[in-house]
Amino acid sequence: MxxxxxxxxxxxxxxxxxxxxxxxxxxxxxxxxxxxxxxxxxxVFGGRIYSYVLDKHFPGWRKEAPVERWVRREKLSMSCGDDTITIDFAKKKPVSDDEFDSFTAFxxxxxxxxxxxxxxxxxxxxxxxxxxxxxxxxxxxxxxxxxxxxxxxxxxxxxxxxxxxxxxxxxxxxVKPPLETTALGVKEVVRLGKEEINKRFGTEDWEGVAHFFIGDPLKGIAGGGFLYTMGEYVTIGAVIRLSEVGKKEITMKDIAEQLRLHPAIYEYVKGGVLMEYSAHLTREGGLMDVxxxxxxxxxxxxxxxxxxxxxxxxxxxxxxxxxxxxxxxxxxxxxxxxxxxxxxxxxxxxxxxxxxSVIGRNLREYRNLPKFLEKDLLYGDLPEIMCELFNTAYTTDEQVTRIYPVLMNSLKSHGIGWFTLLKLLMEARRSI
Ligand SMILES: Cc1cc2nc3c(=O)[nH]c(=O)nc-3n(C[C@H](O)[C@H](O)[C@H](O)COP(=O)(O)OP(=O)(O)OC[C@H]3O[C@@H](n4cnc5c(N)ncnc54)[C@H](O)[C@@H]3O)c2cc1C
Incomplete structure (x- = not known):
């Protein structure tokens, strides 16, 4: 029966x-x-959940759900070699937990x-x-x-x-989705302890950091790295298109390792205990995969x-x-x-x-983004050009070096002309 x-x-x-x-x-x-x-x-997932959907339908969730930290700091890093440029956005300190729009969680x-x-x-x-x-x-x-x-x-x-x-x-x-829009995510969980996390990230017990990386930690591979602070742990990982993994003959374990050892990340996780490694498929095609x-x-x-x-x-x-x-x-x-x-x-x-709904509206708005994010230029050339510019701007010696000629030379040495730049900007306008 x-x-x-x-x-x-x-x-x-x-x-x-x-x-x-x-x-x-x-x-x-x-x-x-x-x-x-x-x-x-x-x-398997990286570590951040957006709150709006819970606010609407799960009364009292902020007191009950297993929140690790409320995300207040958003960081975006671009690295080439050992140099790193980071944008660090600290949202204003809210009066109460109810105002946070996202949190880290396992x-x-x-x-x-x-x-x-x-x-x-x-x-x-x-x-x-x-x-x-x-x-x-x-x-x-x-x-x-x-x-x-x-x-x-x-x-x-x-x-x-x-x-x-x-x-x-x-x-x-x-049908089986194509390799081009299928990605593999890897994640490591590193135990550091609450006090150490707060010391290294300059946070309070409740305060979380979400950090994204492109460029050298991934050796120019099209994809992104992430780091989230949990209560006692830090999660780090990367999401990379399967087609890229095949092309570069690199394993996901290697990617996780080189991410952890890159100076932009190592300073945060050194001495921590690696507790867990996991890998999982994900999708990057946006509307194409729907x-x-x-x-x-x-x-x-x-x-x-x-x-x-x-x-x-x-x-x-x-x-x-x-x-x-x-x-x-x-x-x-x-x-x-x-x-x-x-x-x-x-x-x-x-x-x-x-x-x-929020699903359809977002997927439609970002429908051109997956194609835009396929561009190799974003992961190798762009971080290198930006690092050259920042190195010029923030290095002082006896030489007189204006920034504009450095930008022109740098673009030229990467084979990027005005037309390519203009096209990139136009595509960015349609995608982001
Ligand atoms: C590396 C990585 C980082 C990510 N980071 C984030 C992030 O920070 N924030 C975010 O919002 N999203 C993130 N995501 C995406 C997020 O994890 C998924 O979008 C989300 O989990 C989707 O939920 P789901 O219920 O559809 O699928 P899943 O969470 O995958 O759940 C599917 C469930 O179905 C079960 N199942 C499958 N087949 C069967 C079967 N035949 N019989 C019984 N059970 C079955 C599985 O065991 C699984 O438990 C990330 C994903 C990856 C891979």
Whole structure:
């Protein structure tokens, strides 16, 4: 005999758990099936979550959620050789925690908290079980899943399997995304202790730093490095397109190591204890990776699995968009259920909601960015030209060196003419 739930949700990441939370809140009986031994066991991310989506829908979360630090300092570094130029933006000190728009967190702890919230509303979370297939009824409507050989029936199925879309590919919902828009992220967790972090970063206990790097720590590879301060730890890592990893014949372990040992980062993490290393796929295609049809008869696709992730080079946003897509999926199912419908047309309402939401608006606005970020110029030539300029401006000796001729020479030696620069600026105008 098979079990029956209102909704089966495949995957217990932020998207799946958000769907479960909102469905249970609306009176449904959803079950989340997660292949990890506990929610969060299989998830990897850098370290920052944007608050607006929680402010809107999770009352009291600022006191309850596992926040490591509130992000007040934003840093952006460009390195060439051992030289580094850094922009350090410290937001004004807020009067209360309620004003911070983002925080650092460990995704495993955050997902465990989301799981608790969903269970409090009445959802069931089943960990350590992998969904192998979706069952369609005689009318072609998704009506259950097979998990570890057992059948579980449901009126609706929500696919929240994350970026590794094996099930969606098997079901023909999406084709394997191209290498060009697939990226690999690596992350290391270094233990330093609270006091040491505060001393090195000039922060208070609650205060977090988000730091992005381009240029030499990654040896000119198209991609970016990141560093986030947690309570007792610092996370460092990089996100690099898979096509680049192949081209440069470099392993992700090498990339993590050279990032950690670069002077711009080493001064922050030296003497720390390396606690953890992890790697995970992610998407960088923005709108290009978004599923044309994130719905079908009896099913919806949410979060990374639907392509709702935005990497702008200075921020990476997946968790907030995953939570929002889960909310919209729950709203769609609620509406379809009230109309007693499970067909494709009824569930297509989800796509409309997504397009009008923060997800659609952001992905459309940044639709040209992924192509712009492919430019090698940004990762090798640009940092070198900037370093030459800064070296001239801030080195004083007997020579008289004006900055403008240095800029001209530097551009010339990198084979960059006015036309290339103008084109780059025009493309930046359309992309950023
Ligand atoms: C290196 C790196 C850094 C990142 N940094 C950030 C950041 O700082 N901020 C941010 O907002 N986002 C960041 N992201 C992106 C963010 O992690 C994702 O966008 C987010 O986790 C998406 O949530 P999700 O629920 O869609 O997918 P996931 O979090 O991947 O969850 C999917 C879940 O489904 C489970 N699953 C898969 N298949 C099955 C199956 N067949 N049966 C059962 N369970 C299954 C998996 O085990 C997993 O738990 C980063 C990503 C990477 C790789």
């Amino acid at each position: 098979s079990e029956k739930f209102d909704v089966v949700i495949i995957g217990g990441g932020p998207a799946g758990l958000s769907t479960a939370y909102f469905l249970a809140k609306a009176g449904f009986e959803p079950v989340v099936i997660e292949r990890g031994q506990e929610p969060g066991a299989k998830n 995704l495993s702890k955050f997902v465990a908290w989301m799981s608790e919230k969903a269970e409090e509303q009445g959802a069931m979370v089943l960990s350590g079980s992998k969904v192998d297939d979706v069952v369609f009824d005689e009318k072609g409507i998704a009506s259950g899943v097979f998990a570890d050989g057992e059948r579980i029936d449901a009126d609706y199925i929500v696919i929240a399997e994350g970026v590794n879309t094996l099930l969606s590919e098997k079901l023909g919902i999406r 599923l044309e049809k994130p719905y079908g008869p009896g099913y919806l696709v949410v979060g990374d699995a639907a392509g709702y992730i935005l990497n702008t080079g200075f921020t990476i946003r997946g968790v907030d968009l995953a939570i929002e897509s889960g909310r919209l999926a729950a709203e769609t199912i609620n509406k379809a259920h009230n109309e007693n419908k499970r067909d494709e047309e009824a569930l297509s309402h989800y796509k409309k909601l997504v397009e009008e």
